[in-house]
Every structure is written in structure tokens, then in C-alpha cells.
Amino acid sequence: MTINTNPFIVPLADIPLFDYPEFFAKVNELMADEGCHCVTYHAVPLGAALRFFCCIATDHKKDFVLLSHEQAAPPIPVLDSLTVSHPSFHLYEREISELYGVEFTGHPWLKPVRLHNQEAGSRKQKAESGIIHPAFRIPYPFFSIEGEGIHEVGVGPIHAGIIEPGYFRFSCNGEKVLHLEIQLGFQHRGMEALFLEKNTGIQRAVLAESIAGDTAAGHSLTHAQLLETLAGITPVKALQIERIIALELERIAVHIGDTAALCTDIGYQFGQVVNEALRTIVINTTQSWCGNRFGKGLVRTGGSHYPLGGGFIKLLLLNLKEVEERYLQITHEMFTNPSVLSRFEGIGKVSARQAGMIGAVGMAARSSGVKRDIRWSHPFQAFTDIVYEPVTLHQGDVWARAMLRKQEVEKSILLIRDLLTGKDFEREPARPVYELNLRPSSFALSLAEGWRGEIMHSAVTDPHGKIIHYKIKDPSFHNWMALALAVRNQEISDFPLCNKSYNLSYCGHDL
Amino acid sequence: MALSIIRIFRRHGRQYVKDLRKSFIAEGFRGRPVISSDITPDEEKSAVNVCPVGAIISGPFTLDLGRCEFCMECSFASAGKIRFTNDHRLATNNRENLIIKAGEDIPITIDQAKVRKEIRSYFGHALKLRQVSAGGDNSAEMELNAAGNVNFDMGRYGIEFVASPRHADGIVLTGPISGNMAEALQICYDAIPTPKIVVLAGTAAISGGIFENSRQTNRNFPETFRPDLYVPGNPPHPLTFINGILDLTGRK
Ligand code: SF4
Numbered sequence: 001m002t003i004n005t006n007p008f009i010v011p012l013a014d015i016p017l018f019d020y021p022e023f024f025a026k027v028n029e030l031m032a033d034e035g036c037h038c039v040t041y042h043a044v045p046l047g048a049a050l051r052f053f054c055c056i057a058t059d060h061k062k063d064f065v066l067l068s069h070e071q072a073a074p075p076i077p078v079l080d081s082l083t084v085s086h087p088s089f090h091l092y093e094r095e096i097s098e099l100y101g102v103e104f105t106g107h108p109w110l111k112p113v114r115l116h117n118q119e120a121g122s123r124k125q126k127a128e129s130g131i132i133h134p135a136f137r138i139p140y141p142f143f144s145i146e147g148e149g150i151h152e153v154g155v156g157p158i159h160a161g162i163i164e165p166g167y168f169r170f171s172c173n174g175e176k177v178l179h180l181e182i183q184l185g186f187q188h189r190g191m192e193a194l195f196l197e198k199n200t201g202i203q204r205a206v207l208a209e210s211i212a213g214d215t216a217a218g219h220s221l222t223h224a225q226l227l228e229t230l231a232g233i234t235p236v237k238a239l240q241i242e243r244i245i246a247l248e249l250e251r252i253a254v255h256i257g258d259t260a261a262l263c264t265d266i267g268y269q270f271g272q273v274v275n276e277a278l279r280t281i282v283i284n285t286t287q288s289w290c291g292n293r294f295g296k297g298l299v300r301t302g303g304s305h306y307p308l309g310g311g312f313i314k315l316l317l318l319n320l321k322e323v324e325e326r327y328l329q330i331t332h333e334m335f336t337n338p339s340v341l342s343r344f345e346g347i348g349k350v351s352a353r354q355a356g357m358i359g360a361v362g363m364a365a366r367s368s369g370v371k372r373d374i375r376w377s378h379p380f381q382a383f384t385d386i387v388y389e390p391v392t393l394h395q396g397d398v399w400a401r402a403m404l405r406k407q408e409v410e411k412s413i414l415l416i417r418d419l420l421t422g423k424d425f426e427r428e429p430a431r432p433v434y435e436l437n438l439r440p441s442s443f444a445l446s447l448a449e450g451w452r453g454e455i456m457h458s459a460v461t462d463p464h465g466k467i468i469h470y471k472i473k474d475p476s477f478h479n480w481m482a483l484a485l486a487v488r489n490q491e492i493s494d495f496p497l498c499n500k501s502y503n504l505s506y507c508g509h510d511l
Numbered sequence: 512m513a514l515s516i517i518r519i520f521r522r523h524g525r526q527y528v529k530d531l532r533k534s535f536i537a538e539g540f541r542g543r544p545v546i547s548s549d550i551t552p553d554e555e556k557s558a559v560n561v562c563p564v565g566a567i568i569s570g571p572f573t574l575d576l577g578r579c580e581f582c583m584e585c586s587f588a589s590a591g592k593i594r595f596t597n598d599h600r601l602a603t604n605n606r607e608n609l610i611i612k613a614g615e616d617i618p619i620t621i622d623q624a625k626v627r628k629e630i631r632s633y634f635g636h637a638l639k640l641r642q643v644s645a646g647g648d649n650s651a652e653m654e655l656n657a658a659g660n661v662n663f664d665m666g667r668y669g670i671e672f673v674a675s676p677r678h679a680d681g682i683v684l685t686g687p688i689s690g691n692m693a694e695a696l697q698i699c700y701d702a703i704p705t706p707k708i709v710v711l712a713g714t715a716a717i718s719g720g721i722f723e724n725s726r727q728t729n730r731n732f733p734e735t736f737r738p739d740l741y742v743p744g745n746p747p748h749p750l751t752f753i754n755g756i757l758d759l760t761g762r763k
Contacts, residue, residue: 160674162642186691190727203563213650273661277526291541294650
């Protein structure tokens with residue numbers, strides 16, 4: 001079934017249900033088109049069966065194809081793996097396997113995604129009841145390379161700086177990295193289950209902001225528009241614009257902060273301090289808007305506690321002008337400085353082919369020449385009234401990821417300015433609405449382009465309109481693999497720089 | 512090139528906050544709440560109902576900043592009878608001090624009698640901290656990073672985050688403690704030489720916040736080791752953190 005709105009809702013009964021072989025063939029057929037990528041593939045326990053939903057976005061046609069298949073469980077379903085033909089499915093299948101014990105024949109390695117450390121707890125019970133894949137009962141299995149002069153370097157889960165935990169294992173030949181394996185899951189807080197357990201509108205809003213605190217606006221926007229779709233509400237234009245401004249302010253702040261961090265990692269202190277100070281201006285502007293530097297509390301369902309007012313709009317435009325001028329100066333300085341360029345250019349290269357294969361989204365895709373941006377392909381909120389042309393760079397190296405940030409900051413500032421000119425924000429401010437009547441027996445999905453890339457939230461309701469399944473996907477889900485590929489054949493000392501150039505989310509991945 | 516560098520420096524100017532002890536955050540910042548003494552039973556009830564984390568209870572009516580996610584919903588629901596002031600000084604070593612009572616407008620401070628003696632003698636001049644994020648959402652982590660940046664520069668007090676627990680005098684925990692991090696957190700804590708301090712930064716670390724009762728979190732750590740400092744916030748502002756540490760270690 002083809003759908004052309006984002007977000008969207010469909011009655012469960014209308015979603016085409018295929019036999020697995022037919023489903024398999026259809027997915028393969030769709031994914032053969034390089035302009036397609038899978039935005040979610042997950043399973044939902046419905047009665048005694050597992051229902052699998054797969055949503056594929058056709059970027060150039062700007063629509064979605066939604067398909068599903070169903071398996072009785074128990075017994076443990078055994079299915080042919082889609083990863084064999086489309087590597088970007090590897091994590092989807094691992095996740096399904098970890099949660100429901102499904103076997104995917106031909107999958108290269110059904111490793112745990114998030115539950116590896118839990119020998120004693122829920123995993124053991126699952127193992128005993130037979131619904132967990134046997135491979136997960138053993139300690140986390142790392143890929144290892146053997147040979148003369150090959151050694152391994154393990155880092156984590158706690159790292160040297162103030163940063164979230166994750167474990168990196170490098171297989172090196174001398175100083176050269178042959179392979180990096182990234183083991184995540186340390187931040188797993190049981191997010192998706194909490195969305196069902198804590199079920200007031202406010203609890204869910206607070207949860208959405210905590211999926212990844214550096215993407216509070218992105219995730220809460222994706223969540224809000226999902227619930228509004230389920231409730232059949234269309235936000236008024238002014239509210240849509242406010243949300244986009246919140247989203248783009250977040251992008252500007254993080255991109256500038258990352259510009260600073262990249263400077264730090266190459267020992268370019270001048271760039272670091274100047275950019276740090278600019279980021280402060282941006283997040284303090286967000287704080288003047290809503291009282292929180294990260295925009296927590298800003299995006300809510302049905303309305304807002306912080307409608308844009310004349311006074312704040314003035315401050316916002318003034319601050320953005322200041323930031324724009326100074327950011328242009330410092331980035332011009334950076335990108336013409338030979339010692340900066342020599343550390344950025346050609347480091348951590350990921351090709352367009354690789355990015356496509358792993359299903360990279362957002363910045364990770366666009367810096368490797370893959371034009372993928374939900375603001376352009378599947379416009380949401382006020383983006384439906386604008387033609388947004390994404391920045392795409394083909395170099396795929398640290399330079400491209402730094403340059404992409406620079407260009408996106410400029411674009412986002414222009415965008416905010418455009419959104420604010422000639423608009424009348426004086427309106428009866430609608431307060432948030434938390435008591436929502438959700439459409440029963442439906443499947444809904446919402447996408448937004450956060451600063452890292454595409455954020456996906458999806459929910460299924462029961463016949464009473466209660467949410468019985470909530471699924472979240474942060475862009476980092478796919479993009480961590482890009483980092484692993486970027487450091488191949490690099491010096492191990494280039495890892496921090498490559499890592500910074502992606503700045504992926506641990507908690508967003510781990511949920 | 513040299514000219515443009517000078518131009519950039521000129522506009523950059525002096526960025527550091529001159530006096531971290533006296534500076535304040537603009538109105539609108541969600542700081543220490545004050546509950547009006549004339550809050551009606553109806554307003555109390557709607558505040559209790561609206562709170563996503565059960566931080567507000569009635570009889571007597573109190574708000575627990577150690578659980579509060581600073582979402583402000585109680586303020587909107589009580590017609591402003593619960594008001595979040597811009598007072599960013601929220602850190603204390605006494606968990607009780609985080610319970611805000613109706614009709615009280617008292618600054619949150621360090622309970623001097625409760626500060627362990629060795630804290631001031633060992634850490635009164637310099638303090639090195641190891642940060643561990645255990646399920647933190649990266650906002651508290653970014654604010655802790657910001658505490659050392661060009662604006663806040665807490666390094667001026669000899670307070671710094673260090674890479675190794677062996678070099679550290681204490682641990683700053685963020686996040687509700689994911690089950691998968693419980694062991695690593697313990698190992699890190701054990702590796703810090705004694706005497707050492709434990710700081711819980713952010714609501715999630717103090718009480719679990721919105722993650723309370725998640726099956727994937729493990730709250731043994733803060734129950735086993737008595738925290739020396741609670742720094743509320745979602746996330747805690749750098750000024751809240753820095754002033755809390757300075758107060759705890761007895762700095763001017
Ligand atoms: S601001 Fe704090 S106390 Fe008030 S509703 Fe939100 S979490 Fe509860």
C-alpha cells in the first residue's frame with residue numbers, strides 16, 4: 001500500500017498482509033531501487049501471532065510503501081534473512097531476533113543489540129522460556145581477526161571524556177585499524193516499554209524528550225505529530241512553524257557545538273573557543289524562549305506553553321544575525337587554514353555505495369553523496385509549504401561532515417528568517433492537549449529530520465484506542481555502522497576525530 | 512589571515528562569566544520553585560494529577576526537586592501558584608532540602624554539619640572528578656562539559672573532569688543507571704582512591720526521574736553509597752553544578 005503523507009495512520013485491517021515469500025520478494029524488489037530506504041521493520045505481538053511491519057520510503061517519489069507479514073509464535077518463526085540481499089536490514093533482524101527469538105536464516109550474525117549484559121535478569125527468563133536466540137546466552141561475541149602482528153584494542157564502555165558509554169573494539173595491524181566493532185546497549189533504559197507503562201500524555205512527552213536529550217526537539221516533535229495523527233488533529237500553521245523553528249534551532253546549536261568539538265580534536269583551540277561561545281548564544285536563545293537550554297518542554301501535543309511572541313521573535317532574529325556573522329567568519333578561517341584541512345580532508349571516508357548499503361540517514365548519508373533528507377522527501381509540519389533543498393556533499397570524509405554542518409547552519413538560519421517574515425503570530429495561544437482520543441486498531445508512523453537525521457516513531461492501537469506498541473528509531477540506529485566503516489584503514493589515532501565527525505547518539509540507539 | 516583572526520577575536524571578546532558566584536540566569540529559567548501559601552485544594556489536586564513523576568504529594572503539600580523533571584506542568588495546572596523562580600542554586604548535600612513546602616521561599620543550601628570533614632581538607636583547593644553516564648540522555652553530560660567551557664570555565668577553581676578514575680577524587684553520576692552500566696559504574700567507583708565523593712547530577716541520577724521503576728534500570732548504587740551532593744535539574748545548569756561543588760568544598 002502506498003501512502004503519501006507524513007505522518008500517516010492506517011487501519012490495521014487495511015495493511016496488506018503477505019505470505020513471507022511474497023513479502024520477501026516485494027521488499028527485495030522495492031529495495032533494488034537505490035532511491036528507497038527502509039524506515040522501519042519491526043514486529044508487534046498481536047494476540048498469539050507476531051505481526052511484522054515494514055515501511056519503505058521512496059525518497060524521489062516522496063511516498064511510503066507499507067507491507068506486513070504475520071507469523072504464529074510459538075513455535076519460533078524461522079525466516080529467510082533479508083540482510084543477505086540488503087545489509088541495511090541487519091540491525092532490524094537482530095533486534096527482532098533479540099526481542100522475540102525469531103531465527104533469520106542466512107543472517108551473518110544475529111548478535112544482541114541492547115540486552116547483552118543481562119545474564120541474570122529478564123534475558124535469562126526469556127532464554128528459559130525459549131524465546132531468545134541461543135546465541136545471546138553466551139558473552140557478547142566479538143568479531144576477531146587473527147594473524148601475525150594483529151592486535152586488539154578495547155575501549156569503554158566508559159570513555160575518557162564526559163560522554164555516554166559504549167564499547168569499541170579495534171582490530172589493528174600496527175597503527176592501522178582493520179576493523180572496528182561497536183558494542184552498544186549500555187544506555188538501555190527500556191524506553192519503548194516505558195511508553196506503554198507511563199501512559200499519560202505528559203509522561204510520554206517527558207519520555208520523548210529524554211530519548212536523546214541532545215535531540216529533545218526532534219524526538220518530541222516526532223512523538224507529538226504521531227499522537228496528533230492518531231487523534232486526527234492537525235496543528236494550526238503557527239504551531240507548525242514554531243515547531244520547525246525549535247527543530248532548526250536545535251540543529252544550529254548542535255552543529256555549531258560539533259564544529260567546536262571537531263576543532264578540539266585536531267588541537268585547533270581558536271576554532272574551539274569561538275564556536276563554543278556561539279553555541280552558548282544559540283542555546284541561551286532557546287532558554288529565553290522556553291526556560292530550558294535544550295528546548296525541553298517546548299513541543300507538546302495539540303498546542304504549546306510557549307507560543308512565539310513579538311519580543312522573543314526580535315531577540316531570536318537579532319541573536320541569529322550575530323551568530324550567523326561570527327560563524328561565517330570563523331568557519332571561513334577554519335576551512336582556509338591548511339593545518340585544519342590536512343586533518344579533515346580524506347580522513348574517515350565513507351563512499352555513497354557504503355552509505356546506501358548500510359541504510360545511512362541524515363548527515364551521515366548526505367555527507368557521503370546520498371541525498372536523503374525527510375524535510376525534502378517526506379515534508380512534515382510547515383515543511384509541507386516550503387521546498388527545502390538539502391545540502392549534499394560527495395566527499396564522504398571528515399571534511400564533508402564538517403562542511404555539511406557549516407552549510408546546514410547557514411541554511412537553517414535563512415529558513416527561520418523566512419518562516420518568520422510576514423507571518424502573524426498573534427493568535428489565541430492553544431494550550432497543549434494531553435487527553436487524546438486515539439483511533440482504534442490502527443498503525444501510525446511519523447518521521448522528522450532531526451539534526452542527526454531521520455527520526456521515526458510508530459505506534460499500534462488496540463480496538464479501544466489504547467497504544468499497545470510503541471517503536472522508536474533514532475538516526476544513530478543505522479549510522480553507527482558508518483563510523484565503523486569510516487575508520488577502516490585509518491590510523492587508530494584518527495578514531496576520535498571520526499567519532500566526533502558523526503557525533504552519534506548512544507542513548508538514542510540504546511533506547 | 513592575521514587580520515581576520517584579530518577581527519574574530521575582537522568580536523569574540525571576553526566570554527567568561529566574571530563572577531560565577533554572583534551571576535544569575537535570566538527570568539524564565541526553570542529554577543527553584545516556590546509554592547504560594549494560598550494554593551487552593553483544587554489547584555493542589557490538579558498539580559498532583561498532572562505531575563508525570565509523582566514529585567508532588569498532598570497532605571502536607573510538597574514538591575520533591577529530587578524527582579522533578581522541571582516540566583512546569585504543575586505550574587500551568589495550578590494557575591501559577593507553583594512558580595519556578597530563576598534561582599539556579601539548587602544543589603545540596605541533604606536530600607531533605609530538596610523537598611519544597613507550600614508557603615516557603617527558602618534558598619537551598621549545603622547542610623554544613625553534614626559535610627564530611629575530609630571533603631574540605633582534601634578537596635578545598637582542587638578537585639578532580641570522573642564523570643560516568645549511566646543511562647543519561649546526554650543533556651546533563653553536555654551541561655557538565657559546558658561547566659568547563661570558555662563561558663563557565665570552572666577550571667579557574669582547580670575543578671576539572673579527568674580521564675581516569677585513578678586520577679579522580681570523586682564520581683559525578685548522570686542518568687538513572689541503566690542495568691547494563693551498573694557493573695561498569697561500580698568498577699569505576701572502586702578504582703577511585705579514597706577519600707572520594709559521589710555527586711548525583713540531574714533528576715535521573717538522583718531518583719530515576721521518569722525512568723523510575725523501569726525494569727532496565729538498577730538503583731543499587733545510590734542506595735549503597737551515600738551521595739555527597741545532589742544537583743537537581745533536567746539537565747542541571749552549569750551554574751547550578753559549579754556553585755554546588757564550590758559550596759560543598761567550602762570555597763568562597
Ligand atoms: S515541574 Fe516537576 S513537580 Fe511540576 S509537574 Fe513537572 S515534574 Fe512534576
